[in-house]
Amino acid sequence: MTQQLDLRRLPAVGSFLRRLSADRPARAVYVALALLIVVGWLLFALDGGRFLSQENIVGIQQRSAALGIVAVGQTLVILAGSLDLSVAYLISLTTLVAAETMGGADAGVPVAVAAVLAVSATAGLVNGLIVTRLRVHAFIATLGVALVIRGVLDDRYDGPAGSVPESFQHLGYDRVGPLPVSALLWAAVAASAWFLLSRTRLGCRIYAVGGDAEVARLSGVRGERVVVAAHVLCSLCAGIAGLLLASRLGAGAPTVGTDGGYDLESIAAVVIGGTALAGGRGGVAGTVGGVLLLAVLDSIFNQLEVDSFAKDVVRGVVLVAALAIHARRRTA
Amino acid sequence: MHDCVLKMTGITKSFQGVRVLDGVDLEASAGEVHAVVGENGAGKSTLMKILAGAHAPDGGSVEIDGRTVVFGHPVQAQRAGVAIMHQELSLLPERTVAENVFLGREPVRRGLVDRAAMESATAELLDSVGEESFGPRDLVRRLPVARRQVVEIAKALSLNARIVVMDEPTAALAEHEAELLHTLVRRLASRGIAILYVSHRLREILDLADRITVLKDGSRVTTADASTMDAPTLVRLMIGRELDSYYPPRAAEPPGPVKLSVRGGGNARLRGIDLDLRAGEIVGLAGLQGSGRTELAKALFGAAPFTSGEMTPCRPCSVREGIAAGIGLVTEDRKAEGLLLNQPVRDNALLVTRATRMRRPGIERLLERVGLGPLRPTQEVRLLSGGNQQKVVLARWVAAAPRVLLLDEPTRGVDVGAKAAIHELTRELARDGTAVLMISSELPELIGMSDRIVVLRDGRIAGALPAGSTEESVMRLAAAS
Numbered sequence: 001m002t003q004q005l006d007l008r009r010l011p012a013v014g015s016f017l018r019r020l021s022a023d024r025p026a027r028a029v030y031v032a033l034a035l036l037i038v039v040g041w042l043l044f045a046l047d048g049g050r051f052l053s054q055e056n057i058v059g060i061q062q063r064s065a066a067l068g069i070v071a072v073g074q075t076l077v078i079l080a081g082s083l084d085l086s087v088a089y090l091i092s093l094t095t096l097v098a099a100e101t102m103g104g105a106d107a108g109v110p111v112a113v114a115a116v117l118a119v120s121a122t123a124g125l126v127n128g129l130i131v132t133r134l135r136v137h138a139f140i141a142t143l144g145v146a147l148v149i150r151g152v153l154d155d156r157y158d159g160p161a162g163s164v165p166e167s168f169q170h171l172g173y174d175r176v177g178p179l180p181v182s183a184l185l186w187a188a189v190a191a192s193a194w195f196l197l198s199r200t201r202l203g204c205r206i207y208a209v210g211g212d213a214e215v216a217r218l219s220g221v222r223g224e225r226v227v228v229a230a231h232v233l234c235s236l237c238a239g240i241a242g243l244l245l246a247s248r249l250g251a252g253a254p255t256v257g258t259d260g261g262y263d264l265e266s267i268a269a270v271v272i273g274g275t276a277l278a279g280g281r282g283g284v285a286g287t288v289g290g291v292l293l294l295a296v297l298d299s300i301f302n303q304l305e306v307d308s309f310a311k312d313v314v315r316g317v318v319l320v321a322a323l324a325i326h327a328r329r330r331t332a
Numbered sequence: 333m334h335d336c337v338l339k340m341t342g343i344t345k346s347f348q349g350v351r352v353l354d355g356v357d358l359e360a361s362a363g364e365v366h367a368v369v370g371e372n373g374a375g376k377s378t379l380m381k382i383l384a385g386a387h388a389p390d391g392g393s394v395e396i397d398g399r400t401v402v403f404g405h406p407v408q409a410q411r412a413g414v415a416i417m418h419q420e421l422s423l424l425p426e427r428t429v430a431e432n433v434f435l436g437r438e439p440v441r442r443g444l445v446d447r448a449a450m451e452s453a454t455a456e457l458l459d460s461v462g463e464e465s466f467g468p469r470d471l472v473r474r475l476p477v478a479r480r481q482v483v484e485i486a487k488a489l490s491l492n493a494r495i496v497v498m499d500e501p502t503a504a505l506a507e508h509e510a511e512l513l514h515t516l517v518r519r520l521a522s523r524g525i526a527i528l529y530v531s532h533r534l535r536e537i538l539d540l541a542d543r544i545t546v547l548k549d550g551s552r553v554t555t556a557d558a559s560t561m562d563a564p565t566l567v568r569l570m571i572g573r574e575l576d577s578y579y580p581p582r583a584a585e586p587p588g589p590v591k592l593s594v595r596g597g598g599n600a601r602l603r604g605i606d607l608d609l610r611a612g613e614i615v616g617l618a619g620l621q622g623s624g625r626t627e628l629a630k631a632l633f634g635a636a637p638f639t640s641g642e643m644t645p646c647r648p649c650s651v652r653e654g655i656a657a658g659i660g661l662v663t664e665d666r667k668a669e670g671l672l673l674n675q676p677v678r679d680n681a682l683l684v685t686r687a688t689r690m691r692r693p694g695i696e697r698l699l700e701r702v703g704l705g706p707l708r709p710t711q712e713v714r715l716l717s718g719g720n721q722q723k724v725v726l727a728r729w730v731a732a733a734p735r736v737l738l739l740d741e742p743t744r745g746v747d748v749g750a751k752a753a754i755h756e757l758t759r760e761l762a763r764d765g766t767a768v769l770m771i772s773s774e775l776p777e778l779i780g781m782s783d784r785i786v787v788l789r790d791g792r793i794a795g796a797l798p799a800g801s802t803e804e805s806v807m808r809l810a811a812a813s
Contacts, residue, residue, distance in 0.1 A: 199447075203445070204427075212424055215422045218422050219436035
């Protein structure tokens with residue numbers, strides 16, 4: 001009874017808790033994450049080492065920030081019933097746009113940020129329009145855009161280009177207390193997306209269109225706009241990730257996106273987090289869990305010095321197992 | 333009747349050169365339940381979709397409250413006070429009741445969705461229709477089908493609809509759930525809402541409607557007061573000829589040997605099932621929604637097997653074993669479970685025989701047998717009417733010549749003509765020595781077709797009744813507590 005009263009007094013907090021606890025797939029991924037941390041801790045305790053030291057945690061946050069930001073954007077398009085395979089090349093492109101526009105000068109930073117956001121929004125717009133207007137399946141539409149961007153990159157760049165002023169590198173390396181700025185940036189992006197999905201009309205409509213486009217249409221939702229908006233937001237997230245990576249690298253790199261595997265890995269994180277690949281079900285909370293799960297796994301492997309082949313095998317198994325578990329929980 | 337809310341005049345519509353509606357008139361008054369009936373393909377759904385703004389008419393006019401309206405989009409129809417409840421429910425299962433009710437019109441405060449307002453408004457709406465079994469925050473996925481319609485009705489009310497179109501709202505409901513819906517419909521009408529009610533269930537229409545409009549081949553045959561109509565007249569008007577008898581005659585001879593027998597069959601949903609199916613006999617399986625009818629059919633077939641009990645000739649643990657034992661199942665939901673919609677008639681009709689490498693009959697003869705003679709075997713199934721789709725499913729099992737055929741709602745959403753043909757075919761199959769078990773939510777059909785009726789309740793057999801039992805006696809067994 002008192003609990004109910006509390007919920008009523010704090011509607012925002014109440015609705016957040018209620019939604020999170022109703023979000024069973026998201027809970028599952030956090031349980032898995034907790035288990036993984038326990039396993040990791042035990043492994044290192046037996047070994048006499050220490051898992052999740054502060055250095056370690058910072059490392060995990062650093063590594064997962066860029067993927068996390070991309071995955072949040074990917075969550076939005078997947079919820080809307082679409083998908084984006086062009087994020088990896090777009091990230092590479094935006095690092096170059098950022099670094100070349102800045103040209104090592106502080107004065108170039110605002111212009112560069114604006115340019116990156118404009119380029120990524122345009123890419124998202126193109127993706128969205130191809131999917132909605134030309135009715136090309138998102139898989140092929142975004143793959144096509146990805147190939148176009150790759151063509152541009154291959155043609156114009158052989159290696160790193162441009163340079164980032166020192167002031168901008170704070171974004172990638174600084175910390176506020178124990179927290180890296182990049183992690184805070186990720187948290188801010190995730191929180192904005194959560195807010196968008198749960199508290200705005202666009203959010204409601206993203207779920208509606210992804211859940212059943214026809215139902216949405218008959219309820220007066222203009223589904224095409226929603227899908228285009230989701231694509232633009234997703235590409236903007238990729239652009240932000242590009243800025244972060246440019247700040248880390250100090251320059252633009254034509255292969256940073258594909259080397260990081262941000263396209264497939266972001267989709268993997270989203271589905272590990274319990275979002276339905278068909279759209280309409282899931283959320284940002286799960287995705288954040290999915291990204292952290294992958295990052296903790298990586299961290300354990302790194303500390304155990306497992307070779308990269310075995311690493312990929314285990315990651316593949318985790319991905320498939322996660323989907324199988326979500327599927328079971330839904331039919332049970 | 334006073335207060336004409338809706339007036340559709342001379343509505344014409346063609347699809348790809350085929351005229352679907354030809355100068356149809358339709359009127360509805362405030363507080364009226366106006367039924368629209370006709371065979372599949374008569375144009376009911378198209379007419380309703382035009383009213384709801386999903387299609388634009390080629391000719392004719394729509395007036396609401398005396399003003400001519402032209403809808404380019406469903407939303408415009410909504411704003412003009414037309415709400416439509418679709419055949420396939422138009423709700424998002426993964427969202428809450430409140431989110432569904434206000435989909436596309438979420439209330440906002442300072443630019444943000446006002447969940448509290450949305451939920452309290454939904455609670456009020458549910459209250460006003462006397463709904464207590466669920467609340468605004470429940471996920472629609474967790475509600476039974478009958479309750480989901482209440483959500484649709486709440487949505488219609490939230491739109492301040494003057495006209496509510498219900499397109500076969502009871503097709504998926506068992507009899508007692510349909511009753512609940514009827515009560516709601518009357519309540520809506522008493523608030524002065526005009527209700528256009530499309531249904532294949534004639535008895536329901538005669539009970540519920542004030543006026544009835546009959547459509548045939550895209551034209552209006554008549555509009556008349558329901559009190560002046562009866563079922564045979566309606567059928568004659570709909571199909572343009574007399575049906576000699578509603579149902580084919582029962583077997584003249586006593587049933588033959590037992591083809592399938594269960595003793596003490598049970599699984600998660602069923603307990604202590606004793607059942608014999610004999611050659612030449614049609615056994616009707618009655619029961620409320622959730623009583624385990626479909627589960628029983630699937631257990632006999634091996635799709636959701638029994639976990640205990642004896643069954644002869646064998647207890648199938650998989651569909652392949654079921655088919656090998658000579659058992660066939662026509663599933664309840666032909667679109668989701670029955671047909672490969674994008675594949676041609678031939679591949680659908682030969683699916684079972686191909687998968688199990690049985691000997692196949694000639695496709696032409698097969699289609700002839702189920703009354704699809706004129707159809708091209710290469711036509712895609714999704715383009716067929718509901719009745720013809722169902723005949724394709726039946727053809728699949730006729731091809732496999734099972735010893736036992738289980739029919740789960742074989743005539744759901746099928747027009748009167750096709751229904752009669754399916755009844756006739758079912759009886760013929762029985763006459764040729766197939767043991768038939770037929771499930772139907774429509775009691776007159778079940779009683780008309782069956783040589784014996786078995787009633788399920790809560791996963792157990794509640795009793796058996798002879799041919800020609802009354803609906804009351806069936807309901808008493810099905811609903812007793």
